Amino acid sequence: MPSDPQFADTRADARKDGGSEPVRLGDRYEVLPGQPLTAFDGIAGPAFAARMLRGRRSECFALILSGGVPPRGDALSTLMSIDNPGIMKLLDFGHVEWNQGAGRRQALFFERPMGRRLMASLTGGADSVPDDQIMRVVIPSMAAVLRDLAGRGITHGGIRPTNMFLRESNAGVLLGECASAPPGYGQPALFEPVERAMATPGGRGRGSILDDMYAFGVTLVVLALGRNPVHDMSDEALIDAKIDKGSFATIVGNARLPQDLVEPVRGMLLDDSKQRWGVNQFDLWLSGRRLSPKQSQLPKRAVRPLELAGREVWHCRGLARLMAANVPAAATLIEGGDVDRWLRRGLSDELLAETVASAAEPAAAATSRSSSVVDRMVARVAMALDPHAPIRYRGKAVLPDSIGLALADSFVRREATQPVAEIIAWQLPAYWLNVQPEGKVEVAPLVQALESVHPLLERAGPGFGIERVLYETNPHLQCLSPVVSDFHAATPPDLLTALELASAQSDRAREPLDRHIAAFLAARHRRLEDALFLQFMPGVDPVRRITALISIFGDIQVRFSIDPLPGLCRWLASVMDPTFARFHNRKNREVVRKQVEKVASEGKLPELLRAVDDPEAIRKDAMGFAGARRDYKRAVAEGERLREKIADTVSITETVGRQVASVIAWLLGIAVSALLGMMIMFGGSR
Amino acid sequence: MTDGKSHGKKKPHKASGGGGGAFVTFLLVVTPAVLFAMPTTVLAAVGMIPSLVAYVADRDPAKSASMTVAPINVCGILPFAMDMWKHQHTMQAAMHLLGDPLTWLVMYGAAAVGWALYFLIPPIVTNFEVMRAESRIEVLTAKKAELTEEWGPDVAISDEALLEKNKASAQAQSLGAPSGQAKA
Numbered sequence: 001m002p003s004d005p006q007f008a009d010t011r012a013d014a015r016k017d018g019g020s021e022p023v024r025l026g027d028r029y030e031v032l033p034g035q036p037l038t039a040f041d042g043i044a045g046p047a048f049a050a051r052m053l054r055g056r057r058s059e060c061f062a063l064i065l066s067g068g069v070p071p072r073g074d075a076l077s078t079l080m081s082i083d084n085p086g087i088m089k090l091l092d093f094g095h096v097e098w099n100q101g102a103g104r105r106q107a108l109f110f111e112r113p114m115g116r117r118l119m120a121s122l123t124g125g126a127d128s129v130p131d132d133q134i135m136r137v138v139i140p141s142m143a144a145v146l147r148d149l150a151g152r153g154i155t156h157g158g159i160r161p162t163n164m165f166l167r168e169s170n171a172g173v174l175l176g177e178c179a180s181a182p183p184g185y186g187q188p189a190l191f192e193p194v195e196r197a198m199a200t201p202g203g204r205g206r207g208s209i210l211d212d213m214y215a216f217g218v219t220l221v222v223l224a225l226g227r228n229p230v231h232d233m234s235d236e237a238l239i240d241a242k243i244d245k246g247s248f249a250t251i252v253g254n255a256r257l258p259q260d261l262v263e264p265v266r267g268m269l270l271d272d273s274k275q276r277w278g279v280n281q282f283d284l285w286l287s288g289r290r291l292s293p294k295q296s297q298l299p300k301r302a303v304r305p306l307e308l309a310g311r312e313v314w315h316c317r318g319l320a321r322l323m324a325a326n327v328p329a330a331a332t333l334i335e336g337g338d339v340d341r342w343l344r345r346g347l348s349d350e351l352l353a354e355t356v357a358s359a360a361e362p363a364a365a366a367t368s369r370s371s372s373v374v375d376r377m378v379a380r381v382a383m384a385l386d387p388h389a390p391i392r393y394r395g396k397a398v399l400p401d402s403i404g405l406a407l408a409d410s411f412v413r414r415e416a417t418q419p420v421a422e423i424i425a426w427q428l429p430a431y432w433l434n435v436q437p438e439g440k441v442e443v444a445p446l447v448q449a450l451e452s453v454h455p456l457l458e459r460a461g462p463g464f465g466i467e468r469v470l471y472e473t474n475p476h477l478q479c480l481s482p483v484v485s486d487f488h489a490a491t492p493p494d495l496l497t498a499l500e501l502a503s504a505q506s507d508r509a510r511e512p513l514d515r516h517i518a519a520f521l522a523a524r525h526r527r528l529e530d531a532l533f534l535q536f537m538p539g540v541d542p543v544r545r546i547t548a549l550i551s552i553f554g555d556i557q558v559r560f561s562i563d564p565l566p567g568l569c570r571w572l573a574s575v576m577d578p579t580f581a582r583f584h585n586r587k588n589r590e591v592v593r594k595q596v597e598k599v600a601s602e603g604k605l606p607e608l609l610r611a612v613d614d615p616e617a618i619r620k621d622a623m624g625f626a627g628a629r630r631d632y633k634r635a636v637a638e639g640e641r642l643r644e645k646i647a648d649t650v651s652i653t654e655t656v657g658r659q660v661a662s663v664i665a666w667l668l669g670i671a672v673s674a675l676l677g678m679m680i681m682f683g684g685s686r
Numbered sequence: 687m688t689d690g691k692s693h694g695k696k697k698p699h700k701a702s703g704g705g706g707g708a709f710v711t712f713l714l715v716v717t718p719a720v721l722f723a724m725p726t727t728v729l730a731a732v733g734m735i736p737s738l739v740a741y742v743a744d745r746d747p748a749k750s751a752s753m754t755v756a757p758i759n760v761c762g763i764l765p766f767a768m769d770m771w772k773h774q775h776t777m778q779a780a781m782h783l784l785g786d787p788l789t790w791l792v793m794y795g796a797a798a799v800g801w802a803l804y805f806l807i808p809p810i811v812t813n814f815e816v817m818r819a820e821s822r823i824e825v826l827t828a829k830k831a832e833l834t835e836e837w838g839p840d841v842a843i844s845d846e847a848l849l850e851k852n853k854a855s856a857q858a859q860s861l862g863a864p865s866g867q868a869k870a
Contacts, residue, residue: 584837628837635826635833636842642819642826649812656815657808658750662757665803669757673764680768 023096027053029109031062031096040112042177043186044069050109052091059112060091064098064105067488069181070202070408071106073476075154079179084148085167086141087156087175088113095488102505103486104498106478113174115166118223122162122188128226131258138164138223141172142216143279143286146209150279155207157183159215160191161222182405183207189235190228190251191215194242194271195399197235198321199390202409203398210273213282214247217268220261221251229255243317246296247271263291271296302346308333316343316352320385323378324392331374334360334381352384355435359384376426383428387435391428394419400429401446404473411470411480421466424450425457449473462518463533471523481516483509492525493560496553496568503567511575512568513549521552527559528552542578547613554605564603572608573600579612584625588617725780726767732784733763736797740804754807755800762796 020034030051040047042063050062065071079090089111098105118129118138129138142159149156156178163176184204189197193214196204222228229251230238241250248269257265264285267277275294277285285291298315305312306319309326313319319339323330333339334356343353359380372394379393390397396419398406407420423429429447433440456468471477478490479498487498499512513536522533534540535548550572557565573596580596583589592612599607645652720727737759741752766783773779783789833841840848 584840586836586838625837625841628833628841632830632833632841635830639823639826639830642823646816646819649816652812652815653808654746654750657811658746658748658754658804660811661803661807662750662753664807665754665757665800668803669761672758672761676761676764676768680765680772 021100022051023098024053025092025094025096025107025109028055029053029060029062029092029107031064031107033098037061039117040110042180044071044180045105059114060109061112062096063108063110063177063180064096065108065180065488066105067478067485068412069185070405070412070474071476071478072179072182073490076108076179078152078154082148082152082154084145085174086145086172087148088165088177090177090179093179095490095494099486102501104488106488106490108177108179110177113165113176114168115174117162118164118166118173119161122160122190122222122228123231129223131224131260134220134223134258135260137171138173138220139286141167142175143282145175146212146216146279146282149212150209155183155209156212156215157181157185157204157207158187159212159219160187161219164219182402184211187215189238190230191218193273193276194239194247195388195390197239197242198392199397199399199402200406200409202413203390203396203402203406205399205402205405208273210276210278213268213277213279217265217277218247218251220265220268221255221257224258224261225255229253240318240321242271243299243315243321246298248296267291269296270294300347300349302342303348304342304346306333306338306342306346316347316385317389320382320389320392323382323385324397327375327378330378330381334377339381355384356381359431359435372422372426376422376428379423379426379428380431383432384435387432387437391423391432393423393426393428396420396423398423400432400450401443403429403446403450404470407466407470408474408477417466417470421457421469424454424469427451427454461534461538462513462515462536463522463530465515465519467515467519468522471520475523479516479520481514481520483512483514483517489520492521492556493562495520496556496560496562496565499553499571500565500567503571508571511549512553512571521556525552525556528555543582546572546576546579547609550605550609550612554609557605565605566601566603569600569603569605569608572605573597576612582618583621584628585621588621592617723775725770725775725777728777728780729767729770729783730763733766733789733793734759736794736800740801751801751804754804755797758800758803759793759797762793765792 022030022032022034024030030053032049032051035049037047037049040061040063045064045066045068047061047063050060052058052060076090076093080093083089091109091111093106093108095104096107097103145156156175158176158178158181165174165176167174182202182204184192184196184207185201187204191214192204193211196207196211199205230241233241238250246269248266251269252265264277264282267281267285270276275297277291281291299317301314305314307313308319308322309329311322313322323333339356340353343349343356360377362377362380375394379391382389382392390399396406396410398420403420403423407417409415410417410420429450433443433447450473453469453472456464456472457466459465470480476490478488479495484495484498484502487494487501489495489498495517499517502508503512518533518536522528522530532548532552535544553565553568553572556562576596580589580593583592595611596608599611734756737752737756740755741749744751766789770776770779770783830842840851843851
């Protein structure tokens with residue numbers, strides 16, 4: 001099987017994390033983490049022995065996806081329905097507990113091949129498969145498989161000798177799995193047509209049966225020769241050679257291919273996909289009808305070369321490829337008019353010259369000369385020169401139907417996502433579609449879908465931006481938030497369950513929300529309004545932020561009837577200080593805090609919301625607070641007045657003191673006068 | 687009065703006329719009383735000299751000194767005046783009383799008591815007022831502490847400061863919140 005060294009660590013980690021106790025997928029399958037099957041390791045994760053718990057109890061194994069490769073969720077159900085003895089049967093799939101229950105992984109269960117691989121490696125030599133075995137065993141099996149795949153509209157994307165097994169007693173060959181990774185993700189450039197080979201692994205698009213036919217053609221060559229005839233060539237050199245000489249001439253070259261195979265191999269290795277043999281032509285050939293495939297049409301050659309970055313190029317495809325690899329030099333060449341002159345005089349293609357000139361126009365009109373403007377101009381010119389090639393922009397080479405997947409790939413591999421975001425923002429897929437000589441009806445809806453998510457890129461804040469585009473364009477992608485990365489949450493209920501498990505971790509994040517979680521929920525839980533996510537914008541009142549968060553989680557818990565989530569509730573309660581702070585009265589605050597603690601332990605999110613968001617209690621508290629502030633102000637004013645008063649004792653003496661003295665004097669005078677009067681009146685003379 | 691020529695002179699004339707009216711009334715009422723009670727008037731005129739001095743010397747517009755001294759001063763005169771009214775209300779009796787040092791002692795002693803009240807009571811009242819104010823300040827301080835304890839320190843800050851604080855708090859929260867975002 002092919003193995004990308006980049007993922008070796010991930011596979012090793014996943015194998016180590018598995019523990020030794022069997023884990024179950026419902027009551028249907030059991031994975032035995034203690035029994036790794038390295039021979040069946042896939043690019044997306046390690047393989048382990050597995051047991052069927054019911055049914056016919058055939059031998060099976062499980063691939064445990066480590067999450068380092070974007071999943072192929074859209075095709076799993078269809079692949080499961082394929083019941084063809086020539087392809088490794090996908091028995092079941094689902095999520096299993098992993099890492100002693102501290103995480104979850106997606107598990108794919110396959111029927112275990114009993115025979116050996118046709119080839120162990122593409123680099124070493126091996127015995128060639130005899131002609132008659134190819135004709136009697138390999139071709140009939142593969143023809144049936146290709147017919148089945150074509151009928152279901154599925155691209156395998158992994159047809160190569162190292163992904164094929166011999167069935168028991170040479171009853172045929174068994175094509176390996178293709179369910180764990182997107183089509184062509186781990187496929188060497190040798191087995192991909194030029195356009196797909198030029199794309200980065202995550203940018204190869206959905207592909208078609210014609211791409212599988214090409215891969216099968218190369219496989220036949222390798223099996224017949226018993227070796228990879230171009231094993232000494234780098235991928236880049238191989239692609240250049242395929243462009244210059246054609247795939248058949250490059251791969252077969254002067255090697256002696258069995259006579260019977262020359263015709264189908266030539267047909268399947270045609271570089272023009274419209275000319276390439278499909279399943280129908282192959283079936284016709286199998287039934288004995290002899291077809292004469294056309295020669296590969298090589299790119300139109302100029303009368304004189306154009307020099308770029310020290311290399312001479314003779315045709316448009318080569319020029320486009322070289323431009324993408326040398327952007328500054330290419331920009332100089334375009335702006336200097338060299339490309340235009342070469343197209344008009346060297347290639348005598350006025351129409352293409354006009355197209356290239358219009359491709360460079362927006363950059364010429366741009367007021368600033370930022371690097372992205374130059375990159376965009378070169379990308380557009382490269383598309384105009386080679387319309388079938390992927391969009392090549394800032395190191396990314398992506399076919400338009402794979403923008404979402406390329407974005408997912410960048411995220412899971414922790415690479416820069418900006419180039420893919422700019423491809424969408426600059427509307428390069430729409431331009432790619434515009435420059436196609438023949439309409440690409442199958443790509444148009446995907447490009448339109450990208451146009452529809454374009455406004456999301458321009459909105460900042462959690463729930464929008466590049467993460468939202470990621471989940472909108474990858475409907476089966478799990479939530480990539482670091483908070484729940486171990487739990488492979490693919491649906492909103494999964495996410496809540498994952499957050500419940502994550503809440504028990506000692507190194508959990510401060511709050512159960514980040515840009516990924518917000519974007520994932522916005523994309524997957526359509527009942528939520530975007531306005532709710534605006535509450536997560538910077539600068540918004542933290543109380544509104546928290547209540548919005550609980551509202552969203554609560555809505556999911558109610559709609560999907562999820563069991564109580566006490567851990568998540570307590571996690572949310574731990575970040576609720578701003579909501580408690582909304583209650584000014586300390587006693588009320590404590591009452592609400594205790595109420596929240598009580599409700600949190602019950603794990604019901606809607607109750608939690610009701611506890612902190614009671615409008616009547618909030619109104620009463622606000623009124624009480626306003627009254628208290630008034631009382632405080634009055635007390636301060638009165639205190640100030642009294643202090644001022646007692647600071648000026650002279651004034652008291654001169655005002656109140658003297659008034660009191662005169663009042664006392666008057667009272668005393670009246671009393672004495674009255675007493676004297678009575679004494680004189682009733683007491684006689686002196 | 688509408689005559690522009692005489693306008694400037696009428697006002698003072700009217701003012702002096704008003705004052706003159708009062709004065710005439712005073713003369714009409716007081717003069718017969720004084721003439722009728724001349725002995726008492728003489729006794730009072732002599733006996734009330736301390737009050738008169740207090741009135742003249744007091745710079746307080748409310749004339750608090752004379753208002754304090756006078757009632758007690760009157761108490762000092764009243765026994766002698768009543769004695770005259772009862773026995774002999776004549777100038778001779780008045781002169782006789784004025785010739786007696788005891789009369790002077792009582793009348794002026796009473797005035798002295800009035801002065802004593804004037805000087806002693808205000809400090810006492812001041813001390814009382816200060817104590818009362820300090821006690822009230824203590825109550826207010828306790829009330830403020832109680833309000834702060836019940837409603838938090840925000841109860842004490844101004845409306846503008848509260849608004850600023852809420853804004854800063856919201857900003858700090860929203861800046862602190864995306865810790866998960868940064869990870870993402």
